[in-house]
Amino acid sequence: MSDSPSSCAAKASGSGMGRSESDIKKLCPKAIVAKGLAVSGSSCHNAEASVRKWLEAN
Known part of the structure; x- marks a missing residue:
């Protein structure tokens, strides 16, 4: 994978983003997660x- 920024859309059941942001950070430690x-x-x-x-x- 490249180090270039990318966007990610995630569906979360319930309220807000759920654990989407923390899961992405955990699975992709070099990612810049906005x-x-x-x-x-x-x-x-x-x-x-x-x-x-x-x-x-x-």
Whole structure:
């Protein structure tokens, strides 16, 4: 794998990101893991603005 940054989307059951971020850090110790964006399934159809803002910040 390269050392270049990449993005990862993860679905977490329940609230927030669950353990996704810590699991990625554990499994990919050289990865740069930025703050994730948690979008609940019931609100994903209205999440475009939040996703765009998150992408611009990351």
